[in-house]
Amino acid sequence: AQSVTQPDIHITVSEGASLELRCNYSYGATPYLFWYVQSPGQGLQLLLKYFSGDTLVQGIKGFEAEFKRSQSSFNLRKPSVHWSDAAEYFCAVAASGGSYIPTFGRGTSLIVHP
Amino acid sequence: GAGVSQSPSNKVTEKGKDVELRCDPISGHTALYWYRQSLGQGLEFLIYFQGNSAPDKSGLPSDRFSAERTGGSVSTLTIQRTQQEDSAVYLCASSLGQSGNQPQHFGDGTRLSIL
Numbered sequence: 001a002q003s004v005t006q007p008d009i010h011i012t013v014s015e016g017a018s019l020e021l022r023c024n025y026s027y028g029a030t031p032y033l034f035w036y037v038q039s040p041g042q043g044l045q046l047l048l049k050y051f052s053g054d055t056l057v058q059g060i061k062g063f064e065a066e067f068k069r070s071q072s073s074f075n076l077r078k079p080s081v082h083w084s085d086a087a088e089y090f091c092a093v094a095a096s097g098g099s100y101i102p103t104f105g106r107g108t109s110l111i112v113h114p
Numbered sequence: 115g116a117g118v119s120q121s122p123s124n125k126v127t128e129k130g131k132d133v134e135l136r137c138d139p140i141s142g143h144t145a146l147y148w149y150r151q152s153l154g155q156g157l158e159f160l161i162y163f164q165g166n167s168a169p170d171k172s173g174l175p176s177d178r179f180s181a182e183r184t185g186g187s188v189s190t191l192t193i194q195r196t197q198q199e200d201s202a203v204y205l206c207a208s209s210l211g212q213s214g215n216q217p218q219h220f221g222d223g224t225r226l227s228i229l
């Protein structure tokens with residue numbers, strides 16, 4: 001079975017600073033990887049996804065993520081954070097074969113200081 | 115187009131009462147998922163539907179929890195004899211198919227509070 005770890009519970013950055021949120025997964029083959037964002041009182045919105053091919057994927061709202069097989073990681077990045085990016089971010093992994101129910105990390109809460 | 119719709123958005127009820135939560139998935143989405151999100155926690159998988167069938171009920175926490183889906187569309191999650199530990203946000207998601215590469219589309223959730 002797959003698993004995913006988001007080692008940072010909270011991340012605080014200043015507006016305009018760069019951001020990297022960490023995600024590590026465990027799965028025997030190449031997984032399907034996702035990043036979602038959740039604003040207060042709302043459901044999760046898909047930011048980006050990786051299935052195969054180019055390991056650097058671009059998403060919405062200026063986010064990107066890089067799949068590194070050697071490190072079993074799929075870290076989310078943004079060059080310049082805006083105050084509106086403050087939210088909860090979830091990494092998810094789904095098996096490329098077998099169970100198609102994604103496994104979610106516990107989430108990272110992003111706090112943006114003005 | 116319309117997204118995933120959940121109702122009610124908020125529900126406050128007394129311990130011991132039954133509650134029913136509703137999810138309207140995106141039209142044409144055959145897969146439907148229920149999750150529970152407790153304060154400060156990640157998403158806890160409850161149940162998954164493919165069409166009207168639930169091949170995986172492994173996440174239902176107790177026999178007080180049940181879910182059904184009719185017409186391959188609307189789903190209801192029922193919690194009987196609610197307990198205070200049932201207080202959480204219940205999220206529903208749907209996807210186009212059952213393959214793992216289908217992103218999920220989430221509703222805004224039902225915030226359930228048990229007094």
